[in-house]
Amino acid sequence: MRVTVLVRPKTGIRDPQGEAIRGSLAGLGYPVSEVSAGRIFDLEVDTDDPAEAERVGRETAGRVLANELIEGFEVVVG
Amino acid sequence: MRVTVLVRPKTGIRDPQGEAIRGSLAGLGYPVSEVSAGRIFDLEVDTDDPAEAERVGRETAGRVLANELIEGFEVVVG
Known part of the structure; x- marks a missing residue:
């Protein structure tokens, strides 16, 4: 199953x-007052069980994909 | 308005x-057979018009945020 992990800097x-x-962007004249830059990971998890896919997504996010001191993450299955 | 730009490597x-x-992840024993790594940008665009917000998102993605030779992007408003 496909699992997407979105990693974003924590507020502050x-x-x-x-x-x-x-x-x-401001220098190019775009009306953009804030930009936050994060990372997105699409994982192919070898299971047909959405709960297991989400568990793998959360665990790999916490251990490898995100740095929880400074980043938050969100896991989307499917 | 908030606009999110998702940038992912193109297939192939x-x-x-x-x-x-x-x-x-394989070394750690996770059943993950594929990983694609991209970037996510949250923009605060100074407009109340969703169409204008999307236009700014697409244009900045094409000019600055993504490298269209090797990456595709998706723009989500709101």
Whole structure:
């Protein structure tokens, strides 16, 4: 099953990549006042059980994909 | 308005980050047979018009956020 893990910087944590992109977009004249930059992972998990797929997504997010000190994550199955 | 831009490697384009993560997860014993690694950008666009917000999202994705030679993108408003 396909599982998508969305990793985003936590509120209040500095996000230098987002800030740099915000500056570039402002320089190009786009009306964008905030940018947050995160990562997205699409996993193919070898199971037909959505609960098991979600469990694998959450566990790999917590152990490998995200740094929970500074990032939050969201797991979407299917 | 909030606009989210999802940037993913195109099918058939090598994705070394995804491959490395797949290898790590396999080493840890997770039943994950494929990993694709992309980026997610949340923009705060200064407009109340969803069509304008989407236009800004698509244009900034094409010009700045994604490399269309090797990446595809998806724009979600709201």
